[in-house]
Amino acid sequence: MSSRIPGRPAGAWKGHAFVALCGAAAAIIVAMLAVILFDVVRSGWAGLGWQFLVSAPSEGMRGGGVGPAIFGTFALVLLMTIAVVPLGVLTAVYLFEYARPDSGFARAVNLAVSNLAGVPSIVFGLFGLGFFVRFVGGGIDRVFHGGELAWGKPSILWAALTLALLTLPVVIVTTGEALRAVPVAAREASFALGATKWQTISRVVLPQSLAGILTGAILAVSRGAGEVAPIMFTGAAYFLPKLPSRLTDQFMELGYHVYVLSTQSPDIEATKPILYSTVLVLLFLTFLLNATAIAIRARFRAALRPQDA
């Protein structure tokens, strides 16, 4: 007896075509990253060396290295981290542990966080200039220095605070995820022993979220380390003869240095090898930070996972 069902699915080729399409999309992404890396490494590798990493630019950006820019980048993200981690973690703890999720204030904070994440970075730069440099810095000068210019000009402090604002959503969101990942059972165990909310948060919840919080901090740093727009008005300098030593000093920074080398150099062609090497350093630094974040997460996850006895 012949069946009415042919036994062969109709349009099987559609499935194969779809798989091919998805695979192609994924391959394009890998290919693009590979092309970028290949190009940067090929042109930038030769110029890389110990000297390049420590020495200052010379001959109108045609020679020398990126030492001050590396130093400035580290100093900048360090200050930024000091500002953004406590603010972000405290906000997340308030939002996810204390506030009622349906309260007006909690909604306002959530709305602010998600909108903050969508603001273009150049707007942060202008905000930093208007708020930190002119308003806060200028205000300090007017009140404490009789109008003499000390704080009311671009500096590493204002740039770090501007970057902190930009990266705040990253820290809040990752900390929030880490807090929510702590099992209810762990909190209940603590409460059932007579612990207060504060004791439970500080002794059980936060220690168990530490990996997530660290990951968030590092992701914020790697995001912040590559941003140019927020610092160009608030403290980054084209060239400085000496390293910054005070909060009110300006600084050189890798991302900004790339921008400078590619647009402001008197001789673009002659600067090119140095530009490539600088980009390579910047990429390497960002990859390193991301890899560190992944490694920390993996280690803490392993430590929290039950082992077989």
Place this chain on the structure above:
Amino acid sequence: MDAGAEATPVKVSARDLDVFYGATQALHGITLDARANRVTALIGPSGCGKSTFLRSINRMNDLIAGMRRQGTILLDGRDIHDPDVDVVDLRRRVGMVFQRSNPFPKSIYENVAYGPRIHGVSDRTTLDEIVRTTLEQAALWDEVKDRLGASALSLSGGQQQRLCIARALAVEPEVLLMDEPASALDPLATARIEELIHELKERYTILIVTHNMQQAARVSDTTAYFYMGRLVEMGPTAQIFTNPSKQETEDYITGRFG
């Protein structure tokens, strides 16, 4: 087994307790006495309110948004909802062991020391002493005494549950609430927990929720049968299991339903 469940004073006493979660009423006018140094078993089908009742005694339900309560519970004759009763102190006096063992991802030592520490004990010798005696009480000391610094998560399921019992005992409670403490364990580990319950009632008042009829029959002095948020029947365990006065109770314990 102790003959008279009536011999000791009443430790925990519920009076017309109603509990609501939002619009749903989970408990209907529960009135029940649990006596000191006795094991009271709470049995009944899933969703009958026995866990809700257990969690009312140390006010863990207070943590649930939308929970509402009428009536009350007395501990040593004193209303646990009295404004001047500190819930922290209540939970120190009324310990709890959960269905799934939930040790902190800390060392064995730190798990037991957690409670004493949050209640202000910081002296190392005192902590060492508490850790040792409570692990002994929980019949775990011999198995872990050489590796107190090891992660609690490295223990087996049954050991983890005994660690949780030790952790609860470390704050010197008077009442121990156990919410299906052996339901996730194999028969051997279950037997150890039951043995332990038998020893612990010398010092504590124990209320235990269980789905396991044999377990209720083995460990408890008094059994209360809950159904649909109501206390159907309560009496000496031997009587409930051999000669219950209500047909519903008999249907449940003989396995005709539930």
